Amino acid sequence: MRPTPKPTTIHTEADYQDLSIPDSVLYDKVLGSLVGSAIGDAMGAPTEMWNQWAISEEYGHVKDLDVVLREPSPEGPWDFNLPPGAGTDDTRWKALTTEFLIQEHLLRGSKPLDLKADRFATFVNQAYERSVNELRETKGLEPEPLEDGMRRVTWLQEWAKVSRAYVSGDIDAYRNATTKFYGGEMACAGMLYAPTIGAAFPGRPEAAYRAAYDLGIFDLGYARDITGLTAALTAAAFSDGLSLDTVRNVARDVDPEGFFRSRLLGRVSYQQYRSARGIVRQASRITREEAAAMKMTFPDDYPYDSLTYARTLKAYELLRQASQDAPFHAGEIHLINLTALLISDLDFSKAMEFVTNYGRDNDTVAAVTGAILGALHGYNALPPEQRERVVKINRDVLDIDLETLAWEMTQAIISRRPEVFK
Numbered sequence: 001m002r003p004t005p006k007p008t009t010i011h012t013e014a015d016y017q018d019l020s021i022p023d024s025v026l027y028d029k030v031l032g033s034l035v036g037s038a039i040g041d042a043m044g045a046p047t048e049m050w051n052q053w054a055i056s057e058e059y060g061h062v063k064d065l066d067v068v069l070r071e072p073s074p075e076g077p078w079d080f081n082l083p084p085g086a087g088t089d090d091t092r093w094k095a096l097t098t099e100f101l102i103q104e105h106l107l108r109g110s111k112p113l114d115l116k117a118d119r120f121a122t123f124v125n126q127a128y129e130r131s132v133n134e135l136r137e138t139k140g141l142e143p144e145p146l147e148d149g150m151r152r153v154t155w156l157q158e159w160a161k162v163s164r165a166y167v168s169g170d171i172d173a174y175r176n177a178t179t180k181f182y183g184g185e186m187a188c189a190g191m192l193y194a195p196t197i198g199a200a201f202p203g204r205p206e207a208a209y210r211a212a213y214d215l216g217i218f219d220l221g222y223a224r225d226i227t228g229l230t231a232a233l234t235a236a237a238f239s240d241g242l243s244l245d246t247v248r249n250v251a252r253d254v255d256p257e258g259f260f261r262s263r264l265l266g267r268v269s270y271q272q273y274r275s276a277r278g279i280v281r282q283a284s285r286i287t288r289e290e291a292a293a294m295k296m297t298f299p300d301d302y303p304y305d306s307l308t309y310a311r312t313l314k315a316y317e318l319l320r321q322a323s324q325d326a327p328f329h330a331g332e333i334h335l336i337n338l339t340a341l342l343i344s345d346l347d348f349s350k351a352m353e354f355v356t357n358y359g360r361d362n363d364t365v366a367a368v369t370g371a372i373l374g375a376l377h378g379y380n381a382l383p384p385e386q387r388e389r390v391v392k393i394n395r396d397v398l399d400i401d402l403e404t405l406a407w408e409m410t411q412a413i414i415s416r417r418p419e420v421f422k
Contacts, residue, residue, distance in 0.1 A: 018203025028378035031406035036374015038390045040366025041087035043356045051359045060300025062356045074154035085393030090367035097193035098405045105412035115211045121163035128160040188330040189218035190227025195371030198234025208235035222268045223330035237375035276338035283314040327361040336365045348373045
């Protein structure tokens with residue numbers, strides 16, 4: 001007797017995006033996510049990897065954009081002393097991934113959007129090859145053009161070791177490449193591009209999770225779960241009514257890969273949500289009387305009251321206790337991001353200030369948090385001076401046109417909708 005075949009699940013476009021989002025709102029949110037992320041990157045870029053004390057001593061309380069006064073590097077800024085609004089690889093990765101997503105929409109034809117890891121790896125390989133070819137074509141022996149070309153090659157060099165091995169189909173080569181990726185640390189690789197994937201599935205966090213998880217080929221361990229959750233939080237931010245309860249529900253309920261079933265540790269990423277919630281609760285219990293009794297030195301230009309600062313310092317203290325060896329550890333980035341979302345009550349500027357002034361890998365965290373809250377509030381609700389400067393500097397100085405990328409991405413998402421919704 002033949003076994004009864006399992007029924008085929010038929011998905012419609014409504015499973016991949018919230019069709020009720022108006023076109024203009026969708027564009028505002030896609031652009032808001034890209035620009036919100038770029039604002040966070042730019043706010044953290046001048047003090048990336050600093051500690052909270054050093055930031056306070058040099059800059060006071062950071063609440064706006066500033067000159068990126070640092071040497072260029074492959075993962076950092078690509079030129080000396082870039083103007084306020086410039087960022088790092090966090091913005092470059094979101095731009096690169098948006099280009100990939102736009103291309104995938106063009107190739108899908110009439111089929112649903114089905115992102116494949118091998119095509120993503122090939123796309124990364126092609127970007128790396130272009131940078132190598134551009135370096136080869138550099139004329140003369142002047143150091144500056146060669147240094148600039150080398151930075152562009154080195155940016156993707158570590159990633160290309162993994163993506164080239166993945167495309168080759170050699171499982172041992174891929175295993176070895178991922179094990180040595182950035183020293184074998186559980187890096188936040190997928191988190192750099194996960195918010196962009198989330199934007200491709202507006203209002204559908206589980207679909208966003210699945211897509212980002214599949215494309216998380218650079219991640220080790222539960223970092224891949226965090227990549228999926230980062231995309232899911234971004235996707236959830238496109239729907240009306242995102243709240244702190246939504247953040248909890250995504251962290252708890254969106255688990256298509258079954259991480260909660262893992263033996264011994266269970267789902268580590270959810271434990272980090274609980275830790276973030278605990279940090280915020282402990283900080284919020286500090287009373288005005290207790291704050292008045294504390295010895296605190298306020299940073300220059302601090303705009304809030306002593307109770308807010310006391311609670312912020314308590315949150316920072318608890319985050320430091322939970323810090324990892326490497327600031328770019330996916331678990332640490334995730335914990336700080338969740339803490340920022342909760343302690344700010346989803347307020348964009350307050351979250352950016354909390355993350356930036358804490359330090360560590362602050363530009364990466366702020367880029368993730370900014371992408372989520374930028375999608376929630378939309379471009380038009382972001383701080384006007386910051387949003388306009390970031391768009392201008394990325395376009396005119398860094399050759400990243402965030403508005404064009406957002407427009408093409410929005411049109412690509414709309415193209416998937418049935419005719420009745422267009």
